[in-house]
Amino acid sequence: MNLQNLVIATHNKGKVREINDLLAPFGVKVKSALDMDLPEPEETENSFAGNALLKARAAASVSGMTALADDSGLEVFALGGEPGIYSARWAENPETKIRDFAFAMNKVKNRLEALKTSDYSARFVCVLALVTPDGEEQIFEGEVRGHLEFPPRGENGFGYDPIFVANGETITFGEMDPAKKHEMSHRADAFKKLVNSVFKS
Numbered sequence: 001m002n003l004q005n006l007v008i009a010t011h012n013k014g015k016v017r018e019i020n021d022l023l024a025p026f027g028v029k030v031k032s033a034l035d036m037d038l039p040e041p042e043e044t045e046n047s048f049a050g051n052a053l054l055k056a057r058a059a060a061s062v063s064g065m066t067a068l069a070d071d072s073g074l075e076v077f078a079l080g081g082e083p084g085i086y087s088a089r090w091a092e093n094p095e096t097k098i099r100d101f102a103f104a105m106n107k108v109k110n111r112l113e114a115l116k117t118s119d120y121s122a123r124f125v126c127v128l129a130l131v132t133p134d135g136e137e138q139i140f141e142g143e144v145r146g147h148l149e150f151p152p153r154g155e156n157g158f159g160y161d162p163i164f165v166a167n168g169e170t171i172t173f174g175e176m177d178p179a180k181k182h183e184m185s186h187r188a189d190a191f192k193k194l195v196n197s198v199f200k201s
C-alpha cells in the first residue's frame with residue numbers, strides 16, 4: 001500500500017497531533033481532513049470499526065488519497081462500556097454542539113457515584129482504518145487498560161486523558177509526557193499493528 005500521500009481522516013486536533021508523532025519515524029507526508037477542509041461524515045455505525053471505516057472511506061473518496069481514520073473512545077466497565085463509541089458525543093452541549101470534556105468527565109463521575117461502585121476500571125480503545133481510493137481496506141485495533149481517578153489532573157493530551165491512569169502508572173495521561181503516552185496508549189497499540197502490516201511487509 002502506498003502511504004506517501006496520506007490523509008488523516010479526522011477533525012480532532014488532539015488526534016492529528018498524536019498521529020503525526022506516531023508516523024514521524026516513517027517519513028510519511030500527511031495532511032488532515034482539517035487542513036483539507038473535508039466534510040465531517042455523521043458517525044452512524046454502532047462499532048468503533050464501523051465508524052472508522054465510514055470516516056476513512058469518505059475521506060478517500062473525496063480526496064482521491066489513501067485515508068487513515070481513527071475511531072476511539074473510553075469504555076468504563078461499571079457503566080457497561082459507556083461512553084464507548086459515544087465518547088465525543090458525551091461532551092457535546094446539545095444546543096451549541098460545542099464539546100466540553102470537563103462536562104463529559106463530570107458526567108462519568110456522577111454516573112459512577114450513582115452506582116455506589118468502587119470499580120473504576122476502564123480502558124481506552126482505538127480502531128484505525130486505512131482505505132485506499134481504489135477500495136483496499138485494513139483495520140487495526142488497540143487498547144490500554146487502567147482506571148479512572150477524580151478530580152481530573154493534567155494539561156497534556158486531550159479528551160478524557162485527565163482522569164485516566166494506565167495500569168502500572170500513578171499519573172493520569174493528562175499529566176504524562178506525550179512521548180510516554182505514545183509508548184502505551186490505545187492509539188500506539190493500534191499503530192504498532194499498522195506499522196507491522198504496512199511498513200514491514
Ligand code: ITT
Pocket residue numbers: 009010011012015043055070071072073074087088124157158159160161173185187
Ligand atoms: P474524528 O471523528 O474527526 O476523528 P472525534 O473527536 O469525533 O474526531 P471519535 O468519534 O473517535 O473522534 O471520538 C473519540 C473521543 O474519545 C474523542 O473525542 C476523545 O474525547 C476520546 N478519546 C479518544 N482517544 C483519546 C485519548 O487518547 N485520550 C483522551 N480521550 C480520547
